[in-house]
Amino acid sequence: MNSRQLDRLHQRREVLLAELHRLPNLMRGTVYERERKCGRASCTCATGGPRHLGLQFNVTLGGRTWTRYVRRGERAEVEALVAGYHRLRALVDEITEINVELLNATPVAGAGRRG
Numbered sequence: 053m054n055s056r057q058l059d060r061l062h063q064r065r066e067v068l069l070a071e072l073h074r075l076p077n078l079m080r081g082t083v084y085e086r087e088r089k090c091g092r093a094s095c096t097c098a099t100g101g102p103r104h105l106g107l108q109f110n111v112t113l114g115g116r117t118w119t120r121y122v123r124r125g126e127r128a129e130v131e132a133l134v135a136g137y138h139r140l141r142a143l144v145d146e147i148t149e150i151n152v153e154l155l156n157a158t159p160v161a162g163a164g165r166r167g
């Protein structure tokens with residue numbers, strides 16, 4: 053790897069680290085649509101009729117899975133939190149890849165004198 057390629061990797065890492073430090077609030081988990089009963093005894097869904105599409109949130113923390121209905125007004129917030137987590141994961145992967153490349157390209161001081 054030549055010095056220009058090394059410079060590019062260092063610059064790219066600086067950009068990614070800066071974005072990492074600016075990340076907004078986040079939340080790990082999955083958001084998905086699911087049919088559910090609304091709970092009203094008079095509704096047709098209570099007697100086998102079509103159910104209502106609702107948004108569900110799922111996350112496993114310390115081996116325990118939490119499931120929660122996402123209320124109508126919460127959807128944008130919950131999806132933004134989960135998107136923040138996905139961006140974090142993508143940033144960590146890309147920074148890791150760069151660091152592995154930089155480690156591979158950097159000779160270790162004193163290497164070869166062992167043994």
Ligand SMILES: [Zn+2]
Nearest residue numbers: 089090095097
């Ligand atoms: Zn219903």
